[in-house]
Every structure is written in C-alpha cells, then in structure tokens.
Amino acid sequence: MTDLLEVRDLTKRFGGLTAVRNLGFSVSEGESLGLIGPNGAGKTTVFNLIMSELRQDSGELFFQGREISKYPTHARVKLGIARTYQVPRPFGEMTVTENIRMGMMPDDLWQMLTKGPQHDAERDIGKDVGFSEREVAMYPGELSMGNLRKLELARTIAAEPKLLLLDEVFAGLTVGEIAQISELLVEKRKQGLTYIMVSHDLRALAPLVDRVVVMSFGAIIAEGTFKEVIADKKVREAYLGQ
Numbered sequence: 001m002t003d004l005l006e007v008r009d010l011t012k013r014f015g016g017l018t019a020v021r022n023l024g025f026s027v028s029e030g031e032s033l034g035l036i037g038p039n040g041a042g043k044t045t046v047f048n049l050i051m052s053e054l055r056q057d058s059g060e061l062f063f064q065g066r067e068i069s070k071y072p073t074h075a076r077v078k079l080g081i082a083r084t085y086q087v088p089r090p091f092g093e094m095t096v097t098e099n100i101r102m103g104m105m106p107d108d109l110w111q112m113l114t115k116g117p118q119h120d121a122e123r124d125i126g127k128d129v130g131f132s133e134r135e136v137a138m139y140p141g142e143l144s145m146g147n148l149r150k151l152e153l154a155r156t157i158a159a160e161p162k163l164l165l166l167d168e169v170f171a172g173l174t175v176g177e178i179a180q181i182s183e184l185l186v187e188k189r190k191q192g193l194t195y196i197m198v199s200h201d202l203r204a205l206a207p208l209v210d211r212v213v214v215m216s217f218g219a220i221i222a223e224g225t226f227k228e229v230i231a232d233k234k235v236r237e238a239y240l241g242q
C-alpha cells in the first residue's frame with residue numbers, strides 16, 4: 001500500500017507550550033486510523049496542521065508522495081483532504097440542503113447546476129447521514145447537536161475527499177445516531193475513503209479503525225491495533241492521569 005498521507009517530525013508550539021512534538025505517522029490509501037489521547041493531547045492541533053489552518057514550526061507533510069508542507073488550505077482541499085470540526089460550523093442562513101451543497105467541489109456544483117434539479121446529490125447525502133425530508137429544509141439554528149454533527153459530516157462527504165479528518169463526530173449523538181454514522185463510514189470506506197478519526201468514544205471508534213496512534217502531551221506514546229494500545233501501560237496511565 002502507498003502512503004496517502006505522511007507526517008514527518010511535526011512540531012507546533014503555542015508560546016511556551018509544545019502542543020505537537022516531533023510527530024511522525026502515516027496513513028495508507030484505504031486505511032482508517034484512530035488518533036486518540038486525553039484532553040489537550042494535541043489531536044485537533046494535528047488536524048489544523050494537516051489542513052494548514054495552522055502552520056507547523058518544523059516538520060513536513062506529504063500527500064500521495066508530494067510535499068505539501070507549504071500548501072495553503074484551499075490547495076490541500078483541492079488535493080482531496082477534508083475535515084469536520086469539533087465545534088460544528090454550518091452556514092447559519094442556509095438550510096441543511098444548501099449547507100451540504102456548499103461542501104461540494106466547484107466542478108460537481110457546476111455539473112449539478114447545469115443538469116438541473118434531477119441531479120439531487122445533496123439530498124442523497126443528507127439522507128445517507130440520516131436526515132428526514134423535513135430536516136433537510138431546516139436551518140442550523142433549529143437543529144439538535146446530533147443533527148449539527150450529521151450536517152458537519154454530510155458537508156465534508158459532499159466534497160468526495162480522498163482523506164477525511166473526523167474530529168469528535170460522535171460527541172453529543174445518541175446510540176442510534178452513532179450506529180447510523182458508523183454504518184455510513186463503513187460504506188464510504190468500501191468506496192475507497194481513507195480517514196483519520198479522533199474520538200473520546202473509544203467504544204464507537206474501535207470497530208471503525210484498523211490502527212490507532214495514541215498521543216499524550218503532544219507526542220506519540222503508543223501505536224498499534226486498538227487492542228494493543230489499550231493494553232499498553234503508558235496509555236492507561238495517560239488516560240488515568242487526566
């Protein structure tokens with residue numbers, strides 16, 4: 001398998017705090033990777049660095065073998081990298097359907113506009129994540145946290161990314177919603193999606209990842225299958241010491 005993403009020796013400091021310290025890992029094409037660790041470990045910062053929403057102090061990033069360390073966010077998005085936000089960020093003045101449409105890449109959007117209403121991809125995506133006919137016409141302000149998370153996911157899936165960064169997609173969801181989102185991710189994986197999943201809900205994460213990287217205080221403390229890392233003494237201590 002070829003590496004879809006490789007992160008080399010990445011470091012990010014905020015003043016005196018080193019949020020990410022000499023971090024190195026890679027994700028193969030078609031693989032799903034879990035990124036876990038206690039609060040403040042640096043997981044979201046890693047996503048911010050991969051998306052170029054923050055610039056690293058040192059280290060390099062490679063996507064499909066190409067160095068992207070200096071690429072701005074839009075260039076990385078164009079290559080096929082997308083993310084969800086831990087705090088959902090919908091467009092408040094747009095309905096669920098319109099929000100999903102905004103996630104589509106310009107080419108797809110153009111095709112949709114020229115083909116007219118029979119091409120209803122954004123509605124299909126809305127249904128896939130579990131929105132009802134009524135809900136797709138609603139505005140973000142009317143949605144529950146669960147539905148805001150579903151919208152966040154639908155918006156990113158609409159872009160048909162090659163690599164998806166999932167930041168706490170299960171937080172605030174019911175057991176039923178978690179099952180629905182999990183099923184969708186399994187389906188997307190079969191279609192070739194690679195993802196990195198950050199989640200405090202380890203029970204939900206476990207069946208959805210091939211491999212797990214564990215961070216604590218900005219550094220990797222363990223790497224392996226879910227079973228392996230959970231059995232690791234350093235990992236247990238990191239979580240207990242929270």
Ligand SMILES: Nc1ncnc2c1ncn2[C@@H]1O[C@H](COP(=O)(O)OP(=O)(O)OP(=O)(O)O)[C@@H](O)[C@H]1O
Nearest residue numbers: 014017019037038039040041042043044045046086
């Ligand atoms: N923009 C910022 N400025 C200053 N400090 C920051 C900034 N972003 C993150 N930090 C700090 O960097 C560290 C890592 O934060 P980060 O949000 O990446 O952790 P996390 O693993 O995502 O945590 P959580 O599980 O709570 O979401 C924390 O100590 C945090 O306070």
Ligand SMILES: [Mg+2]
Nearest residue numbers: 043044045086
């Ligand atoms: Mg976070």
